Amino acid sequence: MRFEIKNLKESKKLIDFLFKQILKKRIFLFVGDLGSGKTTYIKLLAKKLKIKEVLQSPTFILWQKYEFFLRGKKLYLNHLDLYRIKNAKEILRLDLRKEIKDKRNIFFIEWGEKIEKYLKRKKMKFVKIVIKIISLKKRIIEIK
Numbered sequence: 001m002r003f004e005i006k007n008l009k010e011s012k013k014l015i016d017f018l019f020k021q022i023l024k025k026r027i028f029l030f031v032g033d034l035g036s037g038k039t040t041y042i043k044l045l046a047k048k049l050k051i052k053e054v055l056q057s058p059t060f061i062l063w064q065k066y067e068f069f070l071r072g073k074k075l076y077l078n079h080l081d082l083y084r085i086k087n088a089k090e091i092l093r094l095d096l097r098k099e100i101k102d103k104r105n106i107f108f109i110e111w112g113e114k115i116e117k118y119l120k121r122k123k124m125k126f127v128k129i130v131i132k133i134i135s136l137k138k139r140i141i142e143i144k
Contacts, residue, residue, distance in 0.1 A: 001143040008044075014141055015044045018129070022049075022070065022106055025127045027119065029112020032131030034083075037139055038110045041129070042079060045108065049077065057081055057110070063094065075104050082111040091115055100124060 003014045018028065018041075030038040039057045046055045049068045056064065062084070066077040078099065085091055091114065099105050109115060112128065119126050128144040 003141040005139045027107045027126035029128045030110045031113045036131040042108045078107045080109045082114040
């Protein structure tokens with residue numbers, strides 16, 4: 001699936017599409033250059049999930065967790081920012097395995113390419129959202 005977005009208003013189709021995937025898939029990898037909009041799209045998704053807290057980019061603490069309800073189920077949005085992670089050993093130190101196994105956890109992971117090989121090796125399914133900067137306001141987003 002491919003989306004061309006020129007402003008935040010046009011992001012609605014992308015957000016609606018990803019929202020529908022949340023109970024089917026639980027891991028979403030956001031991939032794109034610095035400033036491409038990864039955190040912005042995650043904030044829009046969190047708003048759609050009716051998360052009351054204001055999401056902050058977790059760059060300096062790596063991992064933020066937010067409670068929400070979807071179709072009567074209590075779930076948790078785990079927002080990770082792997083920008084500062086240098087290698088796979090650092091990812092393993094986060095002890096994600098236990099959290100990923102818990103079906104109540106949904107993961108939005110910025111700089112998701114840093115964990116992609118690990119997820120494939122563990123045969124974990126994920127949605128990959130690749131954001132390409134075309135111009136200051138235009139983005140091409142591919143869902144893989």
